[in-house]
Amino acid sequence: MRIGVFVCHCGSNIGGTVDCARVAALARDFPDVAYATDPMYTCAEPGQAAIEEAIHEYRLDGVVVASCSPRMHEPTFRRTVERAGLNRYMFEMANIREHVSWIGKDKEANTNKAAELVRLAVEKLRHNLPLAASQFDVNKRVLVIGGGVAGIQAALDCAEGGIPVVLVEREATIGGKMAKLDKTFPTVDCSACILGPKMVDVAQHPKITLYACAEVEEISGYVGNFTVKIRKRATYVDWSKCTGCGACTEKCPAKKTPDAFNEHTGTTTAINIAFPQAIPKKAVINAQYCRQLTKGKCGVCAKVCPTGAINYAMQEEIVSENVGAIVAATGYDLxxxxxxxxxxxxxxxxxxxxxxxxxxxxxxxxxxxxxxxxxxxxxxxxxxxxxxxxxxxxxxxxxxxxxxxxxxxxxxxxxxxxxxxxxxxxxxxxxxxxxxxxxxxxxxxxxxxxxxxxxxxxxxxxxxxxxxxxxxxxxxxxxxxxxxxxxxxxxxxxxxxASKGAVNLAEKLRISYDNHGFFMESHVKLRPVETNTAGVFLAGVCQGAKDIPASVAQGSAAAAKVLTLFARDKLESDPQIAQVDIRRCVACGKCLRCCPFGAIKETEFRGETKAQVIATVCQGCGLCTSTCPQGAIQLQHATDNQILAEVNALCQC
Amino acid sequence: MKYAYYPGCSAKGSSKDYEMSTQAVCRQLDMVLEEIPGWNCCGSTPAHAVDTELSAALCARNLDIAARQGAQLLLTPCPSCLSNLRAAAQRMEKPTFRQRVNELLDEPAAETFPEVISVMQAIAREKENLVKRVRLSLKGVRLAAYYGCLMSRPAERMRFEDPENPLLMENLLAACGAEMVDFPLKTACCGAAFGIPERAMTARNSGRILELAVRLGVDAIVTACPLCQMNLDLRQTQAGRAFETRFHMPVIYYTQALGLALGFTQRELGLHKLAVSAEGLLNKLDGLRRAPAAEGGQS
Structure with a gap:
């Protein structure tokens, strides 16, 4: 194998406290290293061109870049080696910035540590294999969870882009916190007047399906192919018949029902429409306070309803929707x-x-x-x-x-x-x-x-x-x-x-959340809308405190991400996933139980039970690899042998 | 049950009535308070204001005596003593601090000290016992519980209920039948030791507490701190002058109120020692006790 090593100075970020030239010189003596150098800015256009040239000139079949965190530039350099004709997994990165130069001041110690990390990467690369991604279809529908202003914006932008939208709202009306506000800063314009038309657009848009009084019950699947179960609570009013005339709310005798929409500043009736501009403008019965439902006698609303929409026997219902992407916009609570x-x-x-x-x-x-x-x-x-x-x-x-x-x-x-x-x-x-x-x-x-x-x-x-x-x-x-x-x-x-139930939803979405229940973005600065779960995006305060303009902007940004994802008909799956060696698998089922994503199933092979990884569901976390007593299940690109090679290299240094 | 007991200096002087009533109530609840031998002043405000090590040394000596007596728990009636003793025990957990304090002492202090709690907390553990022994219910008496600023704060040192809204005293007195008002200034400062150097400030602080109590229409303020009691009671005329009024608000110790419920006489509880007479309160109590009999109702 012929390996090229590039020890980046990163200006003075690394060069200031690491002798990069010396690291490159040391690297030349590592096994299989055919070429080593120390460019000033490896990620810049000339730096990337130099890698491509070196691959051709020295007939390299693998590249190590010692520079920043792989979170920063691994995708960049993978594209570089791919342009030069190598498989993108024949590339390794040694992090000598965050892990070395930024944290240590002793130049000699830093230089030694940097060289050791390069040695590690070289050894890993020597055990790498080219990996290939497979392709799968995308279901071009999107689920938006939460009908506040961020969710409304995301839903409208997606719908305008031609994408069918399923919007799920926990309350009886969309509008979220903004609908409760009187005026908005800094223009002091009426909140209901600027939000109202957007809410009406949601109701009227042919591409938007709205579920109010509903919550996400269960999410399965993966980017491009999620299946979502939605629990529709019993409203005791048949919304297909309700015209929102309000006759029932005028006559309802249970007038001491707590008014959640008015933040308990007043009371309302047990059958109620949250506020005049509510979308959907449909009545809902609060079962806890309804005399018919609690005491079995009243029935006034059923008598006065001109369309016969009242149904005291209504039960909650679970509906299933298939979508390719999800926008979480669950907002906040006080x-x-x-x-x-x-x-x-x-x-x-x-x-x-x-x-x-x-x-x-x-x-x-x-x-x-x-x-x-x-x-x-x-x-x-x-x-x-x-x-x-x-x-x-x-x-x-x-x-x-x-x-x-x-x-x-x-x-x-x-x-x-x-x-x-x-x-x-x-x-x-x-x-x-x-x-x-x-x-x-x-x-x-x-x-x-x-x-x-x-x-x-x-x-x-x-x-x-x-x-x-x-x-x-x-x-x-x-x-x-x-x-x-x-x-x-x-x-x-x-x-x-964070909104009540946010943590619970995060678990269902398999996204991270911080100490306070706010959802974690993929990168604080550069990927503020994405999550670490592919196909799940964030909008509004569920990700962190923000005002209306910022929530609207993030709603649009999330929609742009969905539209970008759906611009392709097929998606590539990441080959860095678990794989079962069926010769070693004893079907103990431990991997099945430990997988947090439900990505492993049992299968029959020549009459014997074996574990099988569902490639599109596996997230490559590696839990199964460390659980398997037989070493039969291996995470591609981080196999036991590759990790041991790194450990050996480190211990020999 | 026996308890190691640290009365504090006030108990032997300005707040003899607190001491008398505390002893009386505890005796009635079969709580034996054993004064630790040869105790000294905790240093009060002057010591810790000047030198925390000196203050800790004064307290550590007392804690050491209690530890050598084999006490698991040390009770004190005074919130200021409680605060100093607890602070010293907490600071002594730091080896360098402990070493410097030990240098000030004749002999190094014991490695572990008993936990110091308020007599009130110990009485609260006997609440069932207390309820059983109530002989004269305080029903019909309206009281404001005033803890003062030290009993519950700082929270992490005192560990005494909610630091802003403790309810222990209310619970005890309500168990004796008293009507307890929600007293928002229950943990406000009375002016404390500033009664001497900054009399106007103390008058203002105490006056605010008295004014609210008057507005809430209570029969008495009930306190747990000798210094608070002194500022609100003895200096009540000064506070009144600052508010251009004359207050007449009895300020009694919670142990005196409990003592009344347990059937002790005014003299046994030291109620004759108050500067602002509690006669009105006592007459009301007497009246209330006779009333049910007159109506032929139950007691």
Missing amino acids: MDWRVYQEYGGGVYPDVITSLQYERLLSASGPTGGHVLRPSDGKEPQTVVFVQCVGSRDRSIGRPYCSGFCCMYTAKQAILTKDHIPGAQTFVFYMDIRAPGKMYDEFVRRASEEYGTEYIRGRVSQIYPDGQGRLVVKGADTLLGEQVEIKADLVVLAVGIE
Whole structure:
């Protein structure tokens, strides 16, 4: 075998603390190395051309590049060697940047370690075999999970691109959190007015199938060929007959049903349409509060329904859909702020969340758009906003910033003045984070034009003064003083957390999630929409805190990724997967049980049971390889022999 | 059950009434408090404000005595003593700190110390016993539980319920029949030792607590700390002056309230030692006790 070694300087990234020329010189003495050199930038166009030239000139049949992490440039160099006529798996990478030059300062030690890693890669390459990918068909339909603004955007863009879309929404209406907002920053335009038309587009688009009141139950398959089971909850209303006229909601006697859409700021009826612009505009019965369903007598809605749509015997239903790609857009929920006992832990009615305040501001909310405080229905004259309640607080395990609270707090302070011109508004803040377009200007407007008093500091306590008002005690860290404000209403900018059930969904999708339940993107900077599971993409806050423009952008980006994937009729499978040597397999079934992807099945071979890998499902994790007592199942490109060769090389150094 | 007991300096002076009532209540619950021999002051605020090692040495000596007595648990009624003793035990876990403290002591301190908890926590473990022995229910009496700032904080040191909203005192007193209001300032600072150098500040802090208690219409504030009791009771006139009013709010120890329920006399509980008389509260209690009999109802 003839191997070429390229020890990259990466400018001074590697060259600064590794003697690259010496590593190349040492590499020339490694077995089968026919050529070694140390280019300045191997990944640049001249660097790649030099590799191609060397392959031809020195008749190389394998290449080692010692440079950065394979996560960074392995695909790049695989394409390079392929252009020069080699199989792309006859290439190995030694990571001497992240693993050597960036972490050590001792040049001699670094040089030795770099040489050892190159030796390792050479030895691995000597045991490599050319591998070939196989091809399979793509089902050009997409599943979008979550009908918030990110999911809506992804669904519409895919549908406009000609792709049939299945949109699954847990709630009775799409629109997500944005539908609950009164106005949006920094333009203060009506949220329902800009989102509404998009929601209608979803309802009317011939390529979009919408399942509301539904959740993803089970996902199987792989990129291009997923099978999804969707659980449709019983709504007790036949939506094919319901016209959304609302006659039932007017007559329903169970008027004390908690109103989840209004964030529990008011009550509603047991049969209900979430809000006037709801999509689908269909009634749903809350079974817990319906008198017919709980006590067996009432039936008023069935009597008044002009189309006979009410069906108290309705059962939940499981439907199955086949898709080729999935966009997760499950959004967020507010954290349970009741852990803050110093703010009353939820017992003071006039301490509310920012989302509840949105409902009080909204014309479709429980107060018809009049700001009236919950305790006595009076108009508040002093409103205090407290930011970072449950954000950037390590003491409760939430170190992250929720991203958009600074902006909506400024918006709510402005709207408060619009609703109640004489009102006084205060904002307690830690830092103002307003980096978006026109954002800082907006915050300044809240403070300069609308006279909102910004106080930099945390609130230590909120308590009722015994005379109907609330005392807000806090620190002004700019003046170094304690402050105390008598407020009529306190609005907490409650931090966000991953949507309830996000972790459960991640397990079904086989994607990673972080400590806080947010889904992990494939690369923080360069692959922000992809996940590590092929064919699964992310949009919106399920991946991390972001505001409406960013969520919409990511929704479109996810759609672009789906359209890119579907631009091909066939996909190539990765050959770096497990393979069973049926001569050694004893059919013990251990691999079957340990595979997290269900990629191994039993098969008959000449009357004997054997394990078989389903090539398109296997993700190449290697669990089965280390579980197999016979060494019969081997991960291609990382076989036991290849790994042992590396270990041997390292131990001989 | 026997407990090693560290009364703290106040118990022998300014808060004799706390000590009397604590002893009375514990006796009634068959909790034997054995004062550790030859104990010294925990150093209180002055020691740890000047030198944490000196403060720890003072505490370590007491912990050492308790350890040598074979105690598993050491009880103290005073939140400030509790805080200092627990802080010292925590800091002594660090070998370098322990070494420096040991140099200040005649002999190196014991390797392991008993855990220090509040008498209140020990009484709470006897809650069933307490309920059984209630002779005169506090039903009809409205009380505000005030823990002061030290009992529950810092959370990781004190490990005393929710640091912002402890409920232990409420649970004990409610078990005796009292009506406990939600008292939002239950862990606010009374001004503590600043009663001497910064009297205005203490007056403001204590006044705020008293003002809210008045607004909530309670018959008394119930406290667990000698210094809080002093600021709210003895300095009540000063606090009133700062708020341009005259408060008349009895401030009693929770052990005095429990003692009343257990049937002790005012004198046995030291209630005659209060600066702001609790007569109103006591008369109300007397009235309430007679009322059911007059109505022919059950007690």
